[in-house]
Amino acid sequence: MAENIVEKFEKLFKGKYKIYYSSIRKLEKSFFFMIRDQKQKYLISIAKKRICEKFEGKKIGRINDLDILMCPTNDYNCKVIRTLFNINPSVCKKNTSFGFGDRLGLATPAHTTLINKYDVFPVLAQQSVRELSRTHRNFKDVLDSAIWGIFESGYEGEFGADADHVKDINDLMQAAYEGYSMYTVDPSDHVKNIDKINQGELVEFYKSHPLRKEIEMIYSGKVFSFEKSKFTMEDKELFRIFVTYVDAIEHVVKCYEAIKNTKKNFDFEVSIDETSIPTSPLAHIFIVHELRRRGVDFQTLALRFVGQWQKAIDYIGDLSVLESELSMHCEIVKSLSGYRLSLHSGSDKFSVYRIFTHYCDGKLHVKTAGTSYLEAIRTVAEASPSLYRNIHKYALTCFEKDNTSYHVTADINKIPDVDNVEDSKVVNLLDIPEVRQLIHITYGSVLTEKINGKYLFRDEIYRILHENEFLHYKRIRDHLGKHLELLKN
Numbered sequence: 001m002a003e004n005i006v007e008k009f010e011k012l013f014k015g016k017y018k019i020y021y022s023s024i025r026k027l028e029k030s031f032f033f034m035i036r037d038q039k040q041k042y043l044i045s046i047a048k049k050r051i052c053e054k055f056e057g058k059k060i061g062r063i064n065d066l067d068i069l070m071c072p073t074n075d076y077n078c079k080v081i082r083t084l085f086n087i088n089p090s091v092c093k094k095n096t097s098f099g100f101g102d103r104l105g106l107a108t109p110a111h112t113t114l115i116n117k118y119d120v121f122p123v124l125a126q127q128s129v130r131e132l133s134r135t136h137r138n139f140k141d142v143l144d145s146a147i148w149g150i151f152e153s154g155y156e157g158e159f160g161a162d163a164d165h166v167k168d169i170n171d172l173m174q175a176a177y178e179g180y181s182m183y184t185v186d187p188s189d190h191v192k193n194i195d196k197i198n199q200g201e202l203v204e205f206y207k208s209h210p211l212r213k214e215i216e217m218i219y220s221g222k223v224f225s226f227e228k229s230k231f232t233m234e235d236k237e238l239f240r241i242f243v244t245y246v247d248a249i250e251h252v253v254k255c256y257e258a259i260k261n262t263k264k265n266f267d268f269e270v271s272i273d274e275t276s277i278p279t280s281p282l283a284h285i286f287i288v289h290e291l292r293r294r295g296v297d298f299q300t301l302a303l304r305f306v307g308q309w310q311k312a313i314d315y316i317g318d319l320s321v322l323e324s325e326l327s328m329h330c331e332i333v334k335s336l337s338g339y340r341l342s343l344h345s346g347s348d349k350f351s352v353y354r355i356f357t358h359y360c361d362g363k364l365h366v367k368t369a370g371t372s373y374l375e376a377i378r379t380v381a382e383a384s385p386s387l388y389r390n391i392h393k394y395a396l397t398c399f400e401k402d403n404t405s406y407h408v409t410a411d412i413n414k415i416p417d418v419d420n421v422e423d424s425k426v427v428n429l430l431d432i433p434e435v436r437q438l439i440h441i442t443y444g445s446v447l448t449e450k451i452n453g454k455y456l457f458r459d460e461i462y463r464i465l466h467e468n469e470f471l472h473y474k475r476i477r478d479h480l481g482k483h484l485e486l487l488k489n
């Protein structure tokens with residue numbers, strides 16, 4: 001029946017639109033699917049008038065006794081399809097989960113095609129507050145884009161929505177209002193870098209802290225024994241760990257209580273991956289015990305692992321040291337149980353995936369985001385070398401400013417002059433580590449810069465990606481597939 005309706009639609013509009021056959025859904029006697037023209041995508045509702053009236057849209061014809069409504073893929077209509085088809089984020093129920101961050105809101109249909117091949121729980125809506133502020137999007141935009149992408153691809157499995165690297169309770173509440181299923185609280189602004197603070201001030205802070213006596217009672221001299229490792233909380237170490245993390249833990253508790261008062265069922269992640277100091281095994285133990293003692297039920301914990309986890313490129317550091325540290329952290333996780341480690345900046349960290357999968361025994365969350373953006377810009381470079389050249393040259397002027405909160409160490413002077421690269425070779429620039437970091441962190445400037453009220457690049461980028469959707473989706477499938485292949489347990 002659906003084929004019959006779609007055939008009649010195609011005949012009626014004589015191939016004017018491309019139909020996403022994967023999106024066709026039937027609900028009682030109504031039919032819904034997505035189409036696209038040269039400029040944008042639409043939802044088509046072929047239904048009785050009373051059903052069509054649920055949507056915002058334009059009547060463009062009738063088939064049998066049903067109206068054909070052409071609807072914009074806007075927030076209003078997104079809410080209608082979420083209700084009609086129960087497309088809502090849920091908590092993770094698998095050992096391995098993967099964050100498919102999507103800065104453009106275009107990648108989900110490519111991301112979902114990977115899920116059936118790999119047994120991971122997909123977090124299809126994931127953006128940090130930093131990304132949102134740089135792209136001028138909000139949590140609603142991110143979730144809407146993911147849901148339209150799910151509808152387009154016909155994906156019917158569960159998925160997560162992660163409000164990532166949230167530092168402010170107001171942002172948490174916004175994400176909760178939109179129905180997010182995962183909240184990643186980033187207390188790093190409250191983690192003290194004690195090597196840069198006057199020792200006298202630290203001692204005064206410690207001695208005068210209201211929790212000091214209780215903490216000393218619980219942890220001073222305590223021995224924590226695990227399968228292969230043993231750690232003793234000597235007073236000197238307790239002092240360092242307490243003054244470093246006590247305020248951060250306090251902040252996490254406040255955030256957790258705020259969410260707990262708003263949502264019943266959600267995944268909670270604590271993320272200290274962006275602190276300057278690697279998390280020691282004893283600090284890991286202290287943080288878990290203190291969070292639990294304060295009533296925080298967290299599902300994932302993003303530690304600051306040893307080495308450099310720079311955006312867009314592989315891990316920088318001694319893998320044997322990482323392996324040794326990770327084995328201790330995983331012993332702790334296994335013993336304290338009830339949570340998984342979360343690996344941030346997971347994009348392109350190919351050399352460490354096997355190590356994490358092995359020591360975590362496949363119980364792991366991995367976050368990526370910029371790597372899907374890089375594959376989009378790779379598509380632009382392939383389809384429109386001239387547009388890429390302009391993006392590239394503009395990105396060079398923004399690098400220093402945009403790097404203030406990403407801290408990549410790319411030496412942009414090593415980057416070839418893009419005007420001396422022939423068109424067919426421009427795409428290869430995206431394989432140069434310095435170029436990857438340049439493009440990865442300047443996304444906000446590139447996507448939002450305007451001249452005389454007109455976007456400098458944004459509209460052109462979306463146009464090129466719309467026109468080259470097949471190539472864009474392929475690039476993402478291939479590259480994210482490489483990540484997931486290495487995560488297979």
Ligand SMILES: O=C(O)[C@@H](O)[C@H](O)[C@H](O)C(=O)CO
Pocket residue numbers: 101128130131164165343344345346347367368369370
């Ligand atoms: O760029 C960002 O803010 C995000 O990608 C953020 O770093 C995220 O938590 C991540 O690690 C994705 O790789």
